[in-house]
Amino acid sequence: MDINKVMVIGAGQMGSGIAQVHAMAGMKVVLHDLKEEFVQRGLAQMTKNLSRQVEKGRMREAEKTEILDRIQLSTDLTHASDVDIVIEAAVENMRIKSELFAKLDQIAPAHAILATNTSSLPITEIAAATNRPEKVIGMHFMNPVPVMKLVEVIRGLATADEVYEVVEALSRKLQKIPVEVNDFPGFVSNRILMPMINEAIFTVYEGVATPEAVDEVMKLGMNHPMGPLTLADFIGLDTCLYIMETLHEGFGDDKYRPCPLLRKYVKAGWLGKKSGRGFYQYE
Numbered sequence: 001m002d003i004n005k006v007m008v009i010g011a012g013q014m015g016s017g018i019a020q021v022h023a024m025a026g027m028k029v030v031l032h033d034l035k036e037e038f039v040q041r042g043l044a045q046m047t048k049n050l051s052r053q054v055e056k057g058r059m060r061e062a063e064k065t066e067i068l069d070r071i072q073l074s075t076d077l078t079h080a081s082d083v084d085i086v087i088e089a090a091v092e093n094m095r096i097k098s099e100l101f102a103k104l105d106q107i108a109p110a111h112a113i114l115a116t117n118t119s120s121l122p123i124t125e126i127a128a129a130t131n132r133p134e135k136v137i138g139m140h141f142m143n144p145v146p147v148m149k150l151v152e153v154i155r156g157l158a159t160a161d162e163v164y165e166v167v168e169a170l171s172r173k174l175q176k177i178p179v180e181v182n183d184f185p186g187f188v189s190n191r192i193l194m195p196m197i198n199e200a201i202f203t204v205y206e207g208v209a210t211p212e213a214v215d216e217v218m219k220l221g222m223n224h225p226m227g228p229l230t231l232a233d234f235i236g237l238d239t240c241l242y243i244m245e246t247l248h249e250g251f252g253d254d255k256y257r258p259c260p261l262l263r264k265y266v267k268a269g270w271l272g273k274k275s276g277r278g279f280y281q282y283e
């Protein structure tokens with residue numbers, strides 16, 4: 001099956017990045033969100049990223065225009081009626097995702113794949129909200145989407161082999177590397193990344209070292225491009241807490257207990273870069 005038209009639900013940091021890479025690979029894209037201002041913000045983000053490519057001499061202005069012309073903005077879910085795949089990148093809330101997938105199942109054509117960019121919620125449970133669980137799959141992109149090579153492709157319990165193969169080929173068309181994983185809490189990426197971030201927060205909480213020192217150790221000693229606390233601020237501390245809670249609940253093991261300092265920051269509204277303050281302060 002060829003993917004010619006894609007709908008991306010959610011025009012935030014992840015959704016706009018996902019829309020951009022599909023349009024760059026020549027596909028028609030519908031970028032959908034609840035409000036016009038959200039989709040306009042997504043468009044502004046994509047325009048900024050593409051303009052940077054033009055400034056750096058890696059893309060012609062005409063190419064940028066062609067890419068942006070392939071993107072249609074939407075606040076109406078019925079635009080899913082003629083797409084080949086929907087990639088959902090909305091908020092991490094099971095009730096909202098289940099309702100959305102039930103609606104998409106009604107609107108999208110019978111052949112369409114329904115994918116989710118969830119970072120930790122069970123694909124199998126999202127699929128159960130539809131009458132096409134064999135066509136539901138996880139397609140987990142990494143932030144920043146235009147830069148990061150990985151797509152973690154997650155098979156739900158009922159995901160059909162052909163659907164996996166289409167998504168694998170699509171990921172390669174986006175110049176990304178798909179990696180196949182099964183549906184368990186946090187998949188592979190966040191099962192390993194988030195406990196490391198949580199442990200870095202415990203290290204600060206217990207007074208072992210400052211955030212700056214923890215980040216220096218991991219950057220200079222382990223060659224990580226960002227220290228774990230800078231990365232936590234970049235991902236969003238609310239997202240980090242949510243993923244730790246999903247791991248804690250899903251495995252029932254105390255080793256996934258979120259650090260009280262992480263809870264405190266989230267309660268204070270210190271959500272990282274997006275709110276201007278997390279482990280570090282941003283202007």
Ligand code: CAA
Pocket residue numbers: 049052056118119141142143144145146147148189190193225226231235239
């Ligand atoms: N959007 C688009 N492009 C971006 C970008 C963004 N938000 N941020 C950086 N870039 C681009 C820059 O434009 C630059 O490209 P050029 O060289 O072509 O100009 C390139 O990335 C490198 O940027 P910088 O030189 O400014 O900075 P850097 O070398 O530190 O790289 C980084 C930035 C790629 C973000 C790097 O720090 C990095 O890899 N950090 C770790 C990112 C990571 O771990 N992501 C996964 C998070 S977990 C996740 O996403 C999943 C989840 O479920 C939580």
